[in-house]
Amino acid sequence: MSRVGNALNMLILLKSRRKMKISEIATELGVSEREVRRYKDDLEQARIYITSIKGKDGGYMYEGKDYLLGLNLSDEEYSTLITVKKHLKSSGFIMYKDFKLIVDKLIAIKEKTSLQEIHSEYFIKNIRPNYDYEKERQIWLDINAAIITRNKIKIKYHSLNTGEKERIVRPYVIFQYRNSMYFVGFCELRKDIRDFKMSRIKSYEILEEKFPEDDNFDSRNYMANCFGIFKDEEINLKLKIKYPMAQIIKEKIWVENQHIVEITDENSILFEATMKGKTEIKSWILSMGSSVEVIKPIDLKKEIKEELEKMIKLYK
Template identity: 45%
Template sequence: MSRVSNALQMYMLLQVRNIMKIDEIAEILEVTPRMVNEYKNDLEKAGIYIGSKRGRNGGYYLENTFNLKAISITEEELEALKMASEVIRSGNYTYATEFETLSSKVLNMKKDFEDISYYNKNILKPIEMKEKEKRIWTNVNKAIGGKNKLKIDYSSIDYTGDGPKSKTRIVHPYGVFDYEGSLYLYGYCELRKEIRFFKFLRINRYEILKDKFKINSEYNLKEIINKSFGIFNDEFINLKLKIYYPMSQIVREKQYAMNQKIEEIDNKAIYFEAKLKGYKEIKSWVMSMGSLVEVIEPIKLRDEILKEISKIRKIYE
């Protein structure tokens, strides 16, 4: 770390731990005790005064502790930070531990802050998968920042049932997004000649190339995603469903599309209509409702679900 980074890290340590011995600070920062004294001088030049206490329980401490009011952090903002920390921690996200450490540094500055009784239920990810995402994210971000092309060996899902197929692709990495707890890279694929999404966990090998690329400034990820049921960016379909209770109540409580319309049939059934993309995910969602839904439109989806029902029946027979 740089001298400035180490000085700031020392400041944050003293905020959380109140008092620390010089040798303890030096060990954490991986510097000599003499450098810790230099950081003390640097901080004091910036108006952050550090006192020292002798004795067995002595050490450095902050004379002018950080005041949350100085940067106008409200009680509601602290509650929001605590809730966000719990969402990330319980969701088993890639940098969950690091974010929890960061948020605790802020929350611990206000000693009388009460804990929030809140838990976020999410599908937990195996540790090795989470570590793989972290490794890929670190390198992918370097490629994004430097606008370097990526060479990846990617295993895509084959919906024909023939099994996974791995192909080498050259990708212009635009950015990273999270979908249902998994990380995805999005960018221009030279093989497909279009913007594609690549799930981190399906990237088998990757290499940052020296070749540079230019981002297509007209591509708007947020706009694309908001038009899709999930993340598949295919053709629009006009979806119309008849949904029965209790699924009708669950659907009422969610926003699946910005243009969705819900028409009450009676107190037990509704019509759901929307124009959106993501055919495969729409089909999966409809089938997950079982006998509590009937597809009105499109006819193609209705016919495909009938075929799936026939396949399921054969399996159980």
């Protein structure tokens, strides 16, 4: 990894673990102690200060006192930062407060700012996650550090299917889905790669035990052709969708391989795609009500019909 990358990884480790010996940082990053000292110098040139503590229990400590430069950003660039800040706030992004602090520091440094640009209106209508911000932020930092250093994690996790169980997981990557944070890892209990929603982690411990890099795991391919995060049965889907839902469906890329044909005289479309995640696909189809008809596969058409019959019984 590059020197800049290692310096940032050192900062992430210190954010997570508060204080580390230089030798521990060197071991985690796979570099010499001399290089670690260079990373400290590099960070301080960016006004990110790392505290040095002397003695046998000493080391480096990060206390969060970052002072960033103005960077000569234009009014348009500041406006972009403000818009992104509002976007992250509306979407409930886990690191919003950290990003807000950075933006506020940059704005405080700027001498001449167009108030019209900075205070432009922007909002997102969205369902925000309901979680303990500080708790989930710390989980994010610790798991991110464990991914960098390839340390196993012991978690007590509540699954919707199996309830609360203790698991040993090898964390691979963090991702966000519908404003909630997840991480992907190899679950030693299930002997398979699984997704874990951070808000469902009841307790966790970063273990000293390391795990080897999984050369077969590719984050870009992991979610390929998935409609959501479910990776159950893959289906070749064909739908006939009427207006106005047809217009709404056309405006989004649901999966990369989708193909849409307009039926002009009927004011409708044919939507075709190969998708994984039958569970979520069914919910998506049902959400369109009478505006959609499943053409294929036939077994999915039958399942939708059965679900509708169950719904009708509830309201009789």
